[in-house]
Amino acid sequence: MPAVPGPWPSPLAYVPSAGEFDAAGPLTLVVFLPLLGAFVLALGPRPVARVLTRVAVLWTVPGALFLLAAAWFGASGHSVAGVRWLERLPGGGGFVLSVWNLVPALLVGLTAPLALMVEEPRAKTRGRAAGLLALAATTQAAILASGPGVCVLGWLGGAWSLFVLLGEADAETQGARAHGSFVLHTLAASCVLAASLAPPLLPLLALAGAIRLGIPPFHGALARAYEILPTGAVLLMTVGFGATGLLAVHDGLAALAQRGNAATLAVGTVAALGAAWAGLYALPQDDLRRRLAGFLSAQGALWCALLALLEPAFARPAVGGWALVTFVASVSVIVGYARLWAFTRTGDLRAYGGLGHNALVRSTLLLVALASLLAAPFLGARGRGAMSLLALVRTAPLAGLAAALGGALGCLALGLAIYRTIRGRAPAPIPAPDLAGREWAFLFLFAVTLVFLSSLGPEIGGLGSVWPVFAAADAP
Amino acid sequence: MIPRTVLDRTATALTFAFGAIAIAVAVHALGRAPAPPTLDPTGGFADDGWTRACRTAVLLVTGLSAIGLVRAPGLRRIAALLALMGAGAGVVLAAGALELPTLWGGIALATTLAPLAIVLADTRRSAARHALTSLLLGALACGVLALSFLALSALSGSTHVLEIGFQVTRFEDSAPFALTALRAAAVAVAMLAAWAPFHLALPELWGEGSAPLAGWHAVVWPWAGWSVLVRLSGGLAPALEEWGFDGVSAVSLFLVLGALLPGAAALAEDRLGRLFALLGIGVLSELLLSVHARGLDAGAVASGLWGYALAWIVGAAALAGVRARTGDDRLERLLGLSTRLPRTALAVAVAAFLWVGLPGTFSLAVRWSLWQAGAASPLVLVAVAGGALLRVLAVARLVAMLYFRVPSGTLEPPLVPHWYERGRWGVVFVAALAIEVALALGAQPWAGRLLTIEPVLFGG
16 A cells, blocks of 8 residues: 555545644535535525536636645646645545546546536536536545545545435336436445454455446446436546545555455456446447446456456556546536537437537547547557556456456447437537537546646646556655 | 413423533533542442443433423423433443443343433433333343343352453353353343344334434434443453454344344334434444454444434434424425425435534444444445435435425425524534544544543453
8 A cells, every 4th residue: 555645546545644734725615615515505595506617627627727726836746745735624634636636636636626517417506516516526525535534424425425416317117216326326425434443344446446437347337327317427437436445445455455366356257347348338338328327337347357367567557547648538428418418319320320420620529539548558558457457457468358348348339329320311410510619618628637637746746647646656 | 280381381390491501511521631430439330432422322321312302391391300410310321330240230121211302302202112112122122131141140250240251261161151141131132232133123213203312212222231341341352362262243133234224124114213223223223233252342332322323313303394394204294395494404314424424523423433443244335335325215205306306386384483492493404514524634632532441341
């Protein structure tokens, strides 16, 4: 386990001494300002609800700006101590921002305003805006937590936010479809709680992470959640739950590895077969959101297999870089589809088509995002993702081929969906289908962010260096 | 002949005045500077951290219950208050007692007078059943305690708990008998402190009864039960050390059952009051994590009981509000309550969240400390986490009923109680919640006094 806290590599490993903390400040603001916004939206008077809902994004902007500034000025230091920010909360617990969790925190921080601005199939309500703010805040709490208490609360708060968002979105069946996902994500939070109570229970983190990543047998629940949730919540889930889930899987497997290779071998083999199953599951889905969820499930299972079956020092940088590119490209896919979802109000693939004819720029965005997803193993961590997959095939052929098949089938499923969206003629003409001004702004900001991330030094966690830094710091 | 209205108003004024004074005295006691523990000249009573914490809690809860006594008219209300005061005095007596007869006497007084208060203060037919249940449960606990205390005093030749700890080991083969007596005492404590499987009768008593009386029982009886355990474990510490007794293993069954069973039962509950009672019992069972190999951490128990009491006060106030606005607390009548009575629904949801752990509240902070300090085995900790999961699911079911369901079209319009009745539970709810948050933020000196009690006397 690393000697510096931060959920990206390790949520429960080490709590800094009290003297290292400063009073509550910007990090507290990153978490509590959106939470305050959620309370104001939920409890505010009815006459001003519409105004509050429209300006809900403002609650997330200061946090995003602070994280950008921290990354910018931290990057100029080019050292491990470039960013190390510890804050304590008045009631106990605290937050930490370090090179180890800066990149996922920054990604969630940038995704939060996007989640509140993106077009939705249904009219925006204050309940949904409050749920999105709470989801962003609790995800940040899980990432920035300096100790197990805040980390557990972040995970549990994420499950509750999801419950509210699912229940609000599933009004037709009186919220009945919210229960399955909530039960699973509460189970995940309970696993984190149990792991925080006693070191022998740390392997339960792998189960918690598997639930968040949607690794089989939890892929169905992830697909159902993606199908029901508002687009903004899908964005936050993809980035936030993906990052925290991957972290938990990594830590759980690291704890499991200390008990011998047999357990990790079994988990890795099951995960590899699960990747193949998730890929097969994604392929016949006729709902675009379910395909995206299936693709992410297959990727998650593939990463889990790599982490379990390969040497940690080799697998960590590979998986970290690969996952980072995948999250960023998935956000682009979701943003590219948001307006289409908002218009058709369904994820059914039969409602899509002909985008290449009437929205060339949007089609290009989707194709570039797909190309990024396909090239993620080569882009992230300087190609270590692809190398690690080859190594897995060489050392454990059955598991390696199953994992590779799963990843390929997931990519094929998403690629075919995008192809179907672009080719042919539109079943129903979409008004102003090409990128709007707001989406152009997103494109610009996201491109800047990508360039910024890729330009960061290894200490700060550039695109190819999140995990190598961790590995270096972990070394004696 | 004094007119009835005059009697009613006089009784109201008296009970309200007593309640306000009791609460003020309790708050003042919490704010006082710490003092070293003292023994009375006979050595039979200890005025230490546990006694003071218990006395303050009983004063506070009795004061709140006095303010909430509205169902009984005139003299019955005063009689009910006197019965509650007597029962509370019994608990305080037991908390400080170092002699076994006094310890037993205090518990007996509490378990006899408290059921009497139920029938005096609540004129509904169901109150008699609740009083009988309470009386039988208390009598059973007192009977078991009497047998246990007789055995311990016979084996040691003394009735003073500190002497028993040294003298009970004078016979080489006394250990099995003494430990059996101790386990029997733990069973009696389980009845008072609602450890599973003795939780079965309590949801009816705590969940269906009048909110202030049910709340008094739910908060004060566990203090009584834990007082027995604190005094016995403190006095018997030398003997437990010599016998190599493992307290953690001894209570692990109670802990596992207490964590899981109430949570599972709460999932199928159809009344809000009983649901809150089951959630509370689950939280109460977690206090067993404070038991260590050779005794227990009285400070952790006291702060845990304080957090539990605050959560119960918030829940009782929300429950009283729901009953006053909708007529009863069946969950089927609460479907879609958020659209009809948004503030009442929010109060219920907040109270339910307190039982599963609301961030930024004192009750969660003390539970977290307890979990972190617990010396139980990983399997037991998994059960504790599993119990927490079950309670979260039960609360999620309630929240879904309040917020995601469409209200039934045949429901009667909500009742409109008097402003002063609404104010009564509204003020208690807001005040208790504000205190929860203030204590979590470390409002001194109260937070310090609740988190760390003054030293407790023990043998050895």
